[in-house]
Amino acid sequence: MNQRKLFDSCRQHCAALEFQQPIELTLPGRFKTFNGSDSGIVRRIEAAASPQTQIVDRQVPGHGKQPCIELPPRVVSADFLDYSQPGLLKHIIGGNGILEQSVEEAIEPMLIPRHNGTQRIQFPALEPSDRVFLGTERVRIHGGRENHNNRYTVFHPEKTHRNAELALKRLKFRAAMAISQSDTENPMTKMICRVLVVILSVAAAASGASGEVPVPVVTGPIASPGIPGATAHNYLFFATNHDLAIHGYIEEEFFIEGTANRYNTPAQTTGTVIDGNHPYKTRVVVRRPADAKRFNGTVLVEWFNVTNNFDAENMWFFAWEHMISDGYVWVGVSAQNVGVTALKKFSSDRYGTLDVTHGATVMGDALSYDIFSQAGKAIKSPGRVDILGGLKPRHVIAIGESQSANRLSTYVNSVNPLAKVYDGFMLLSSLNQKIRIDLTAPVWKISTEYDVGSGEANARQPGSDMFHAWEIAGTSHVDHHLRQNREPLELRDIGTSSEAAFAPTCGVPTIGTRVPMHYVIASALDLLVKWVEKKTPPPAAPPLTTTGNGNQIVISRDTNGTALGGIRLSGVAVPTAVNMGTNTGPGACARWGYYKPFDIAMLNKLYPTHSAYVSAVEKITSENLRAGFILKADAERTIQEARESAIGRLDSLETQRGRALSDIDRTP
Numbered sequence: 314m315n316q317r318k319l320f321d322s323c324r325q326h327c328a329a330l331e332f333q334q335p336i337e338l339t340l341p342g343r344f345k346t347f348n349g350s351d352s353g354i355v356r357r358i359e360a361a362a363s364p365q366t367q368i369v370d371r372q373v374p375g376h377g378k379q380p381c382i383e384l385p386p387r388v389v390s391a392d393f394l395d396y397s398q399p400g401l402l403k404h405i406i407g408g409n410g411i412l413e414q415s416v417e418e419a420i421e422p423m424l425i426p427r428h429n430g431t432q433r434i435q436f437p438a439l440e441p442s443d444r445v446f447l448g449t450e451r452v453r454i455h456g457g458r459e460n461h462n463n464r465y466t467v468f469h470p471e472k473t474h475r476n477a478e479l480a481l482k483r484l485k486f487r488a489a490m491a492i493s494q495s496d497t498e499n500p501m502t503k504m505i506c507r508v509l510v511v512i513l514s515v516a517a518a519a520s521g522a523s524g525e526v527p528v529p530v531v532t533g534p535i536a537s538p539g540i541p542g543a544t545a546h547n548y549l550f551f552a553t554n555h556d557l558a559i560h561g562y563i564e565e566e567f568f569i570e571g572t573a574n575r576y577n578t579p580a581q582t583t584g585t586v587i588d589g590n591h592p593y594k595t596r597v598v599v600r601r602p603a604d605a606k607r608f609n610g611t612v613l614v615e616w617f618n619v620t621n622n623f624d625a626e627n628m629w630f631f632a633w634e635h636m637i638s639d640g641y642v643w644v645g646v647s648a649q650n651v652g653v654t655a656l657k658k659f660s661s662d663r664y665g666t667l668d669v670t671h672g673a674t675v676m677g678d679a680l681s682y683d684i685f686s687q688a689g690k691a692i693k694s695p696g697r698v699d700i701l702g703g704l705k706p707r708h709v710i711a712i713g714e715s716q717s718a719n720r721l722s723t724y725v726n727s728v729n730p731l732a733k734v735y736d737g738f739m740l741l742s743s744l745n746q747k748i749r750i751d752l753t754a755p756v757w758k759i760s761t762e763y764d765v766g767s768g769e770a771n772a773r774q775p776g777s778d779m780f781h782a783w784e785i786a787g788t789s790h791v792d793h794h795l796r797q798n799r800e801p802l803e804l805r806d807i808g809t810s811s812e813a814a815f816a817p818t819c820g821v822p823t824i825g826t827r828v829p830m831h832y833v834i835a836s837a838l839d840l841l842v843k844w845v846e847k848k849t850p851p852p853a854a855p856p857l858t859t860t861g862n863g864n865q866i867v868i869s870r871d872t873n874g875t876a877l878g879g880i881r882l883s884g885v886a887v888p889t890a891v892n893m894g895t896n897t898g899p900g901a902c903a904r905w906g907y908y909k910p911f912d913i914a915m916l917n918k919l920y921p922t923h924s925a926y927v928s929a930v931e932k933i934t935s936e937n938l939r940a941g942f943i944l945k946a947d948a949e950r951t952i953q954e955a956r957e958s959a960i961g962r963l964d965s966l967e968t969q970r971g972r973a974l975s976d977i978d979r980t981p
Contacts, residue, residue, distance in 0.1 A: 526732050529687040531698040533567030535596075535663070542805050546660040549598060551624065551802045553633075560637045563603050567700050568667070569691055570594035573683035575675065576728055581749040584727030591671040593680050595653060596664070597688055598626075599700050601642040609640035610707035611842050612692055614735070616685060616717035617645050617652050621811055624652040627714035627791070628741060628834075630798040635835035635944070642701060646688045648681040648720075659806060681720065682728045685711070689734035708845050711735040715790065718743035725749070725756055737845040739837065742790055745772040752779035755844045759837060761788040761830065762857060762868065762876050762894025763904055770859045770866045776850070783837065783854045783942075785830050786876040787885035787892035789906025793825035811901070820897030821907035828884040828892045832947040840941060852941040854880050868894075880942050883951055886933040887926065889916060889960060916960060923961030930955035 539547035541554070549566040557564055575587040602608045613636065617624035626645045629636070636643050647653055649669065656664035669680055691700060692709050713721040718740040725738055726749050737755040745768035748756050756779065760769045765784050774780060796812050803810045816824045840851040858869040858878035869877040874891050884892060890910040896902045911919070920926035931952050938948040 526683075526686045526690045526734055527571055528690050528694050528696055529569040529571035531567050531569050531691055531696060531700060533698060533700070534565035535568060537566065546806075547663065549596075550656055550659045550664075550806055551598075551626065553600065554801055554805070555633065555637075557600065557637070561603055561607050562600055562637050565599045565601075565700070565702075567597050567599065567698065568594060569597055569684075569688060571687055573680040573687070575679040576682055576731075578682075578723050578727035581726045581747060583730040586731075587679075591675050591680055593669050593671065593684055594667050595647045595669050595684060596656070596667060597647070597691075597700060598645040599642065600629075600637075600644075601701060601704060602640055605704055607640045608642065608704045609842075610705075612642040612644060612701070612706045612709045613838070614644045614646060614685075614689055614692065614709060614711050616711070616713040616721055617647055617649070618714055618717040619649050619651040619655075620716045622651050623655040623807065625799060627717075627795060627799070628712045628739075630795045631714070631741070631831045632834045632838065633798065634831070635838065638946075639835075639839070641838070642704060642706070644688070644692065644700070646685055648684045648688075649678045650676070678720075682724050683732075685724065686728065686732040686734050689732075693734065708736045708842060709734070710737045710739065710841060710845065712739045712741070713743075714741040715744065719746055722746040722748060725752070725754075729754065737841050739841055741834065743769075745769050747772050747774060748780055750774075750777065750780070752777075754779070755841065755850075756780050757837060757841055757844075757851070758782045759834065760784045761790055761792075762786055762826075762879070763788070763790040763906055765857045765859065765879075766866050766868050766895060767904075768864075768866070770857075770861065771864065773856065776853060778848075778850060781844075781851050782856075783833065783851075784857045784879040785828070785833055786857060786879035786881050787826055787828040787894065788830045789824075789826040789892075789894050789896075790904035791825065792830060792906070793827045793908060794829065794831050796825050812905070815898075815900050815902060816905075818898050818900075819902035819905070819907070821893075821909055823908050824896060824902070824905035825908060826892040826894065826906045827890070827908045828882050829947070829951075830882075832882065832943045832951075833880055835947065836942060836944050839944065854940070854942065880937070881933065882937060882943070883930045883933050883955070887929040887955075888919075920961040923959075926958070926960040927952075927955045 535549070537548040537552065539545055541548050541552040549564070553564055570593060572590045573593050574589040575591065576584040577587055578584045613628070615626055615628045618627045619625070624645070624647055626643075629643055629645070633643075635641075647656065647667070647669075653664070653667050653669050656667060669678070669684060670676060671680070689709055689711070692706060695701065711721055711724070721738060721740055722743045723746070725740075726746075729735065729738075730753065733753070735754060738757065740756065740758045742761055742764045743758055744764075748758070758781070760782065762785065767790075769784075774782065776782065800810050800812055803812075812824065816822050837851070843849055844851060855878050857876055860867045860869065871877060873888060874893060875885055875888055876894065884890075888911070890908055892906070892908055894906045896905055896907045920929075934943070934948050934951045937943045938945060943951075
């Protein structure tokens with residue numbers, strides 16, 4: 314009896330199915346639907362025998378007596394088994410509930426495209442009675458039907474995934490709420506009818522068991538009619554002040570909403586779902602090429618940093634120049650309540666409906682991990698609203714700095730093994746959290762001098778095929794370049810600058826090192842993409858030189874106070890100032906470090922001639938370029954600035970008279 318006949322037989326003996334409450338399912342397998350009120354018929358579903366079911370022998374047409382799953386009326390839930398390993402298969406064909414035999418091993422098939430957009434699955438030699446599976450997709454080889462040369466044709470691939478891999482699919486059903494009690498006494502038909510409603514109320518259970526991350530509902534782009542800085546605040550918070558248009562980029566904001574899980578997150582261990590179905594709504598900001606030809610294929614998804622009680626895209630502030638020059642898409646995700654609260658303060662009209670706490674019932678940013686997963690899923694599997702505007706990404710990489718890098722470290726250790734959304738991770742200044750060793754996606758930690766001295770030295774780990782680490786000398790946790798990019802937005806959208814407020818209280822008020830670590834980050838981004846794409850780990854770099862006893866870490870320094878070891882850009886190896894990764898004073902002073910330029914006497918002592926200075930810069934910069942620590946464009950910029958500088962010529966200020974100050978002051 315084929316599936317259509319089974320369905321017709323069932324329909325004759327079942328009451329009309331009442332399709333009522335829509336239920337969003339994340340179920341293993343593929344579903345076949347029929348037109349009209351017949352929609353939602355299960356082609357195949359994996360259900361475990363539960364107290365509500367029993368396994369009985371039934372006469373199955375064409376199969377003789379078989380053990381079948383019999384379901385009582387009004388089944389409202391079913392457990393799901395993980396069949397990622399060989400074992401007992403429970404295969405429901407058109408609802409008949411036949412238990413299939415055990416499979417000894419997975420069999421690798423090939424997908425052969427067909428002219429009508431479907432795909433054919435071709436297996437090696439099999440007996441007609443064999444049952445095989447591809448990942449979570451179970452396939453039955455029917456003897457004498459669709460079995461020519463052991464081929465089985467999938468006739469109904471989902472329209473949006475005609476050429477995609479067989480994988481977990483998300484479908485929306487309107488589930489049947491009742492079954493007539495006047496069914497035929499035929500036990501087989503009764504059982505078939507009951508199978509049709511097994512999908513009731515299993516959304517949360519299925520999602521948790523399968524690990525499939527749902528695609529959130531996306532709204533937008535949200536209109537921003539106001540000019541940034543207007544007192545009405547009718548524009549997106551921290552709208553960029555860089556002229557994106559001249560680089561062929563646009564900036565848009567979207568709202569995403571759905572339901573999220575809470576997780577247990579044990580250290581360096583895969584987490585577990587505590588519970589789910591917590592509604593949320595938040596925002597994502599997108600900066601992308603307007604023309605697909607400018608897109609390099611990689612999306613960088615940044616977890617907004619909320620250390621200062623507002624959303625800050627610190628990775629963007631560090632490396633925005635390279636992101637737009639090289640064609641990246643940048644996406645920022647508001648995953649934490651502190652940031653959302655600040656958004657509402659900025660504009661209740663715009664952001665008043667956002668909530669990441671399930672109405673203040675879930676605190677501690679417990680939903681943030683699932684929110685971040687779903688943001689990535691919206692990029693990889695867009696629905697009606699595509700936040701990338703039709704751009705097709707090859708790689709989606711998660712990035713974060715400091716507080717958000719620390720959250721991402723927890724995500725890498727406990728949530729990513731379940732979610733499996735992101736293709737790689739860059740963690741800048743991740744606050745001393747160790748990363749598990751059994752990784753499935755590349756993870757790269759980059760640490761500043763401040764980070765190493767503040768605990769990262771005690772969290773060092775050896776590199777591997779999936780883990781890498783760099784340390785950069787002469788760098789503070791947040792630097793001058795970041796301040797230049799963030800502070801104008803703070804003044805515009807918040808009205809104050811925390812940096813301007815505390816800098817005078819620091820031991821050295823010129824806070825923020827000026828060694829351009831954004832050059833290193835730019836190279837690292839490109840190398841991470843190569844790592845993800847070609848499985849080629851990045852080049853190794855020496856760590857900073859440290860000594861210590863227990864938790865006390867001491868960074869070794871030269872006579873000028875410059876840190877030894879690590880990646881050494883020209884600003885450290887050929888110094889014109891002290892760039893110290895730490896500072897003294899209250900509050901945030903320590904992590905901002907400082908920059909203190911040498912006086913003329915010191916510069917003349919170090920570089921008696923201009924050519925001596927330029928040669929030294931050229932040498933170290935060429936070494937860094939060959940090592941992969943910086944990109945060619947930044948190497949050329951560094952050397953050009955050295956050639957145009959007045960270093961080594963300052964003994965005769967007369968020769969500099971009338972020269973533009975901008976030609977002399979080349980500090981970044």
